[in-house]
């Protein structure tokens with residue numbers, strides 16, 4: 001159950017970001033899972049630069065399952081390590097084998113794919129299948145714990161606490177609200193508390209910490 005302050009924070013976030021949409025580009029569940037896997041420890045902007053070429057060359061899971069890892073890596077290398085190319089090819093092979101070339105819509109099936117952790121699975125469930133989830137990435141973890149929507153030292157507990165204070169109908173939007181606020185205002189190194197419209201309700205900002213580097217808890221590792 002949310003406190004009055006937490007409700008004010010959620011209302012403020014909704015007002016700031018009224019139509020939250022993913023900043024990753026995808027048009028179907030296959031593109032969703034591949035784009036989200038590539039986005040780990042990369043940026044949405046960078047992923048959006050490579051996926052048009054990737055999806056043009058490999059338009060289906062079956063196409064990507066049959067691809068050579070080296071060929072895929074030449075397209076996605078700007079998004080990170082070679083292991084990512086290996087993971088998206090291997091995950092495609094498993095989706096072809098176990099799910100008839102479709103993206104599974106159950107958490108346990110998603111987690112069985114290489115390179116897919118709970119955050120990635122939650123993002124896929126929310127964006128490809130509209131299943132209410134709160135995916136806790138580095139922004140969601142940092143911002144929610146700073147402002148006081150959560151008080152947790154790990155991503156799993158953060159997710160549980162957010163699910164308790166945020167109405168289920170807002171879970172998917174809240175994931176985007178917290179990411180947008182983390183990218184635009186509540187930066188990792190130096191949150192812009194001076195201009196933040198949520199400061200009056202924020203646990204960190206209301207303590208007059210605008211100029212002090214916050215003691216962030218251990219940041220989650222992307223899968």
Ligand code: SF4
Nearest residue numbers: 186191193196202205
């Ligand atoms: S007041 Fe500061 S710490 Fe709180 S949400 Fe705003 S930018 Fe982040």
